[in-house]
Structures are given as structure tokens and as C-alpha cells.
Amino acid sequence: MTESVSQKAVCVYCGSSFGKDPQFSEEARKLGKLLHAMEWKLVYGGGTTGLMGEIAKATMGPEADGSVHGIIPNALVSRERTEDSPADKVSVSSFNDEIKKSVENHNGLTPLSREYGVTTIVPDMHTRKRMMATESDAFVAMPGGYGTLEEIMECITWSQLGIHKKPVVLFNTDGFFDGLLQFIQHAIKSGFISEKNGKIIQVATTAEEVIEKIQKYQVPEGRFTLNWDDEKTIAN
Known part of the structure; x- marks a missing residue:
């Protein structure tokens, strides 16, 4: 494995669908393989279909010796578990080859498997x-839908407010x-985001650049320097 400068836990937000461009899945696998090679930890939403499944499996590596932590609400686990899951499958659900690469064909019905790392089931979102x-020590957003956008925007807002x-x-x-980047520039020009806070977000086009x-x-x-005593666990 490639020696890392300093080991980190990277939170990746991404879709539970594949999207229509095969490059989305390809880049998810590339980033996962790079995290595995660097011995960095992946923190993600615990799904096993779409880009979530691709990056989780790639980060675990061919010998399943990587570090992956999926965190998923109980309601979503119930939706994504099949009744005939093998008894020895205990972590995150296996990739379902039959799910086609589109939002319409994603139904989340896949069994649980160790090859996707460790899963923590929590009560709510x-x-x-x-x-x-x-x-996590860093936040990365890959292609996804409403949930991905909401999650990464919250991380950006937390940074602006000085929470982390x-x-x-x-x-x-x-x-x-x-x-999204065009919107941010428009908001900066319109006086709703400062030029300095616009730099909270970094943009990468390759896994290596991430x-x-x-x-x-x-x-x-230029970020807020407020006292967020209740948010210290996020900041650390």
C-alpha cells in the first residue's frame, strides 16, 4: 500500500443510485481504491447500491482489509434488507448486480455483507x-441527489459558522x-456569500486531486468565530 502522509477519516456523500454516466461509478471506484491504498478510512451513509456501494467496496479492497464505516438509520436498513439474507452476512449489504444504472431501477433490496465494511445502525437521520x-476529518461530495446536496451544504454551513x-x-x-458552482458564484456576486467564504469549498476533478x-x-x-460549546464533538 502507498504510505500516507497522515491517516484520515474521509466522509463521502454520494448517491445510492448509479446515475446515467458510467464515469460516476468509475470515479467512485478510483477514489475508493486510493483511500484503500493510503490506508485512510471511509465514512459514508451505509448504503450498498449505486455510488455508495461502489466506493465502499473499493475502499475495503480485494482482500476486504480496508477501513469503512457505514452509518445508516434503522428505517433505511429495513428498506434495504432482503428476507433471505445469508446468516453470516452482518455488516453492509452486498452489491446487487441486477440493479440497473438508473434512479428508476434502484429499489435498495440487497443483503448485508462484510465486504462493505462495518455498519452502525442509528435511530434517525x-x-x-x-x-x-x-x-470524519474531511468531507467530500460526489454526484447524488437531494440527500447528497443537503448533507454537503450543511457541512459548508457548519464551516461558515465556525463549528468546524x-x-x-x-x-x-x-x-x-x-x-452548483455557478449558483455559488452568483450568490457571491449578489452579496449573499462573501468572497472569503466562497473558498470554504474546494473543487477536484480526479480522485488524486481530492x-x-x-x-x-x-x-x-472571514468565517464566523462564534462559541459553539454544544458542537465541540463535530469540531474536534
């Missing part, structure tokens, strides 16, 4: 997000986040 944030100073990276595969952006991240000036 708020607990899930707090645990993911607390355990961890790296935030958009993995802009095939220009997926171009529209790692580089995390390692070289500089906390921008």
Missing part, C-alpha cells in the same frame, strides 16, 4: 449526520457540480 461529521474547520471538497466528476485538496486545505479567513 440527525444522529446519522452528527456521527458521520464527528468521526475541516476540508470540504466537491468531486466534480464530468462537470456534475457545475450548476486527496491533494484534503491534504493542502487551508481554512479560509
